[in-house]
Amino acid sequence: MQYGDYQPEGQHLEYKKQLTDTFEKEVVAFLNSREGGVIIIGVNDQGQLVGVEDADALQLKIKDRLKTNISPSTMGLFDVVMLQDHDKLLIKVIVASGSEKPYYLTKMGMSPKGCFIRIGSASEPMTSAIIEELFAKRVRNSIGNITSRYQDLTFQQLKIYYQEQDFTLNEQFAKNLELTTKAGEYNYAAYLLADKNGCSIKVGKYQGTDRVDLIENQEYGYCCLVKATQAVLEKLNIENKTFTKITPTRRIEQRMLNPIALREAVINAIVHNDFSHEVPPKFELFSDRLEITSTGAIPAGFTEDEFFVGHSVPQNKELMRVFRDLDIVEQMGSGISRILQAYPKSSYHFSPNFIRVIMPFAQTEQATMQATMQATMQATMQVTMQADSVENQVLLFCQQPKSRHEIQQHLGLKNRDHFRRAILNPLLESGQLLRTLPDKPTSPNQQFYTAPVDGVASNEGEV
Template structure:
């Protein structure tokens, strides 16, 4: 099937007129421009407004275009050229893959595609910091492990080194670090790197963790963070800082606490704190933003509190291979590997590299919505944490089950419980999407919750569905909530079907599915049961099969 001409140009679609025979140079530059962004399609023979005007007579044989592009790009770029007839004229759709790294013309020209403020695409030069940023996104270069030009050992602050050692003790980091002198500590955490002349110089990791503030301002000008509080559009707090990261985390947490009220609820013999935002999730999210931001890009890490929630954003999109659809399951891919490893050893961030799990846990166990990354794009990661009221009945069920297990609930189980709470009824395929795993794993998760008494299964066939168990709704008003989420009982389904048949004379399986809001398998089981008890009689077969009232109907 031939490709379909898009309606307009975009980040991944470029139209090029060929009425005057587009030069080979311009064609190749347009191709690498797409390749150095997200790849896409170059439609040759189409005007900027999307009107097909056809290929120049010298270019009607499109078979050689792929070889032309390969010969004039470095490294050679493999494109696919598809001839297409539109409005009785011949055009070419050149499919350009996303380059894994960076690609240039053989003349040494580096270009990339981007969107302007008005949403229109443009092709611009790839400057040195753009190329460095792209390399870190693909994990090809670790800027945080490299020595910073012009930095000296005197740019490191002894007081920040002491803060680092205190953090190791406070957060349960690698205690071996506490036994090292300054030079050995610098080497163990990658705070300095050996130069060709044998001397040591601070790395980006070193400056960010224990650098003096003046040195950070001069040598790492992209480093900046802000804490903002907006209440009913009024600014309650708005300050920008350039502190070293450990001091930054302490400053942000100290200023955040007054805006994060906490109460307690009784669960058995224990009193459980219920904050507006889980502090562990806050600390992990802020640390992730500071550690994984792109230090080649200008822009601050923003921590913003408003009436609806907490938003944490940082410059630099997700790493190559990481998407919103695999955020929970993909292997950790830090942009600044040396910095991330150092923060793990200090104990500030999750040592397993699964900090996202900790953020999810800090939201879901309180019955709040899951973390929202939907505003993330190619240039920034944006995390939204809702500050809705906690569901105390849900929290009590989770705490009691964790007490019974003697450990925290698996993150998949928490996601499943939250999905059941929000959607009322789930299938294994639906849960698989939520936990970003295979349906088989989703089924094991749900069956484990059934065994624990937290979920209830309905049906025994492929149409098996799950709801929260009645035990989750033991708080005041819980019985009514349970009845609402459980839906119609089997008896109610039977009565609905009987009333329909009495009024219309007969009913088909498709009508049962729509009437009772059941799956195909559940409707089949219901009709089979009603037939066996002689409430209904089956007439016909296949597509003409219908059920009428039986002797006991």
Template sequence: MTKYIEDERTELKRELIDEVKSEIIAFLNSDGGTIYVGVDDDGSTVGIKDDASKDKVDLKLGNWIQEAFFPKPSGLIQYYFNSDDVLAINISKGINKPYYLREKEPKPSGVYIRVGRSKRKANDDEILRMIMESHSYSYEDDISEEQDLTFKSFERTLEENDINLTPRLMNTMGLKAKSGKYTNLAYLLSDQSEIVVKVAEYDSEMNFKIKKSFKGSLVNVLKNVEEQVERLNDLRVVIDGSSFKRIETKSYPGASIREMVLNAICHANYFIRSNIKIEFFPDKAKITSPGGIFNASMDDIMNGVQTYRNPRLVHVFDKLGMIENFGTGIPRTMESYKNYGVKPEFKATENFFFVTLPNVNYLKNDSITDPITDPITDPITDPISDLGLEIMKALKLNPGINTIKLSEIIQTNLPSVSRDMIKNELKRNLTVYVEHRGSNRNGGYYLKSKDDK
């Protein structure tokens, strides 16, 4: 006998009561799912045993499909009795949203959506978005409510790329409709745009370290946000104890953080009255953008499938050279993390898309407590100058040499370095790692071992 478990795509009901109608509506308006009737909340099977009861349930559900829902969900609802005598109702994702209870009409009292493991009534904005998406509504192409627009920031960026914002270009880019009025795309690129991207950094106690908001032309916003994000992408420098080479690691490796910022701005649903948020925590960065996945599944986008909610905006960024290899952002981000033992996380709801990028340097913060415990293999995390590195490299290869011999070796690579500079570096900056053994006349310098510290 099957053990039934309720989750985001599964609902359990003991009986086929009227409440099941709203559950069906919720699955139609979300990503589909299955309702099992004849199962208790704890997952134990009650079943619908006798044929008369099965016939009654079968007729009732058939009538609902024909009369209770609108639009009629033809072909989207399949049902049968399984081997446990449980009625399984399989509901596919609807294609003509919003679906609603016919007796209630398309308003919050009759429209339901699935959120996590439960349903709730959709609000007016969510109903309107469903109507627009079902009719292939394009926010970019719609006429802007604001028509008194200027484009100083956008024009400066165009001029940097030897492009003039002519009336013809406005039309071909989609900034103006056939009526001559500005579109929402024009609004997004205008100086008057109220779209906000918020960037914040928190300490370990969740206090703000940095809190900034960027608004105006999205072209300018993207530039400013990328600059701010890059400043917050800390660089960790470790010196390899065996080669004395610097190993530099960004907290968010490769192009990961830039790709996800660009993804958020390009794919946001600007019809939703919400901000794009980029938040830096000690152990991660989290990017939240309005709008779920557009015309694709999570598996699709993880495999690099390209879908564009705002294709004209993407075209503008591409024309300005602000996009590289667009459409590969998530696969490239995953690739950036392949050598770090941690992975980015992606989550989508009906209205928002969330990206969490692990801070790869945070994972190492507590792993190195001793700056150098062995002169051959241990990493050095203290800041050391280029001269200091050359000295330590020379002493590793030539232990016990004096400053005369040391200066001869160092000057091969750094001819401008004097013996006094080497002495000063030894006394002031390298005492943790280097020691002098023997007399002033016959002694020499050695790298310290762990036992010497």
């Protein structure tokens, strides 16, 4: 029995029948390559499925080995996920290209016995000359190495976000999350994640297609970057209207922007922004498009075509690690491919210091747009007038599709079972709340939205 669409081992793919003593060697080789790579455990060299036993324990063991056996730190540079193929469980380890090359086996040191590079389908020792060359180019201006100008930082907001994911940040959390320099001081990543900072993300809105008539300018920031990111996502989700057109045969609904691509573009712009220049990304809404501009350039050594392949090269591994812990970032390296499913490569514009993504709005009739906006306002007002209970708070909040976690967070409820039994299920059974994926009620991508009021078009959209 073969694994999926079997591909032979190569520059970016390695199969392992089981976790072996040479595992870290393969990871080091991918970390030191330009594009990173993937290791599948539970598949032999011929691509035949053998599976793994106790996959949960194996995941934990892999994470622990990568954290402790490789230097410099690999935190934020790898992802470990469980797969199922036929009746076999597999482990997929996604390894990004690191920015602090050369990476090496800690016990062997920065030497040919500890440093490896991927050549074809093999991991080969580096020469001393290559090791010295890579070390000379090592990036030293990353936000993990820059000392925060302020050291009296607090992290209550970050701790709340971790608690909502059933994690508790202990007294050593700053060190564990790599928010300190080698000298033990808070670094710039810590500054961005602190309760108060000087980073503010702007969302501007213009009347027309140029920057002449600015009609709205919101700032989301001076707080934990996670909180600012969630605020920007919420703002753009509100702006991303659903337009409805009734035809003789069916009702056609379309959102201005593809919601999946929009979310990925926003998170990519923030997580991969070059904050060492102290310039945050910005978001600009025009009458016909959204423009997202982030500071930075294509990773060193990459061409534009290679950029679009989707290899993960994190600009800020400390932010990447936190955003993945909080389930804001999904599988590593998936962002660009999801955006390109909805928008062409020509949507990206590169310059030496900035990357801009231009996402055009879907073509809709102006009359339909105005009618839908008016209907949405009326529906919101009706729900607002009745918002005197928890159930009505949910209906008001879900005028735009929301996940189960977002609704619970909005209500301040932590008990998932109570929320489902006492609030969510009754609203679904009464038809007041609807699923975005009705055919897949247990899907992890499931969201919920308020049913149309008196025939008013809803803002249903698959997110």
